[in-house]
Amino acid sequence: xxxxxxxxxxxxxxxxxxxxxxxxxxxxxxxxxxxxxxxxxxxxxxxxxxxxxxxxxxxxxxxxx
Amino acid sequence: xxxxxxxxxxxxxxxxxxxxxxxxxxxxxxxxxxxxxxxxxxxxxxxxxxxxxxxxxxxxxxxxxxxxxxxxxxxxxxxxxxxxxxxxxxxxxxxxxxxxxxxxxxxxxxxxxxxxxxxxxxxxxxxxxxxxxxxxxxxxxxxxxxxxxxxxxxxxxxxxxxxxxxxxxxxxxxxxxxxxxxxxxxxxxx
Numbered sequence: 702x703x704x705x706x707x708x709x710x711x712x713x714x715x716x717x718x719x720x721x722x723x724x725x726x727x728x729x730x731x732x733x734x735x736x737x738x739x740x741x742x743x744x745x746x747x748x749x750x751x752x753x754x755x756x757x758x759x760x761x762x763x764x765x766x
Numbered sequence: 767x768x769x770x771x772x773x774x775x776x777x778x779x780x781x782x783x784x785x786x787x788x789x790x791x792x793x794x795x796x797x798x799x800x801x802x803x804x805x806x807x808x809x810x811x812x813x814x815x816x817x818x819x820x821x822x823x824x825x826x827x828x829x830x831x832x833x834x835x836x837x838x839x840x841x842x843x844x845x846x847x848x849x850x851x852x853x854x855x856x857x858x859x860x861x862x863x864x865x866x867x868x869x870x871x872x873x874x875x876x877x878x879x880x881x882x883x884x885x886x887x888x889x890x891x892x893x894x895x896x897x898x899x900x901x902x903x904x905x906x907x908x909x910x911x912x913x914x915x916x917x918x919x920x921x922x923x924x925x926x927x928x929x930x931x932x933x934x935x936x937x938x939x940x941x942x943x944x945x946x947x948x949x950x951x952x953x954x955x956x
Binding site (some may be wrong): 722746 | 813
């Protein structure tokens with residue numbers, strides 16, 4: 702727990718009830734983080750990558766002419 | 767020929783690292799905006815922007831922080847463009863908070879989410895970055911382009927305000943600014 706960043710929010714000598722808030726925040730955030738990444742983002746990255754590679758190959762082909 | 771190969775390898779790493787950051791980037795977007803559709807638009811814009819300026823990314827530095835910075839800038843530029851329309855969602859969230867959580871230990875996640883949405887943007891992002899995304903105060907200050915002390919005080923105010931909103935006991939005696947409820951309630955920026 703000591704090297705956990707959330708710890709720094711609990712470490713002010715505050716009583717129990719405040720401890721609930723960092724815990725809930727983490728729980729909420731983790732529930733979001735665990736959700737599957739939408740396919741569209743993976744597609745987008747793939748397309749960006751391919752477009753760039755195509756452009757780079759074209760440029761290389763141009764140079765070697 | 768050699769140079770081109772090396773570059774491709776770097777690009778692959780860039781893409782792979784970015785893929786690994788998307789889950790937390792999206793969680794940041796959703797917790798910042800409170801809405802999946804808006805968050806996904808932000809994530810999409812962030813991916814495009816990051817890709818377009820990837821030559822400005824220094825390999826070996828913290829890509830997650832870099833992506834969060836881009837998403838955050840995008841968020842605020844959209845907020846500015848939309849004027850107060852987005853900010854002015856108080857009524858909507860008050861409605862969501864209709865059930866009074868009351869006794870602690872029974873804090874519902876929906877109630878927590880609704881309370882988080884009621885925080886001013888700067889306090890919300892500070893408490894998320896520090897309390898959930900796993901950034902240090904230094905990193906959060908860099909992402910938000912402000913002083914470390916500013917982040918600390920925003921986190922404190924966010925926590926006090928959340929305690930008030932969620933009706934958990936303790937804030938009256940221990941909050942640094944429990945008297946500022948009136949101030950924080952009005953958040954008509956500008």
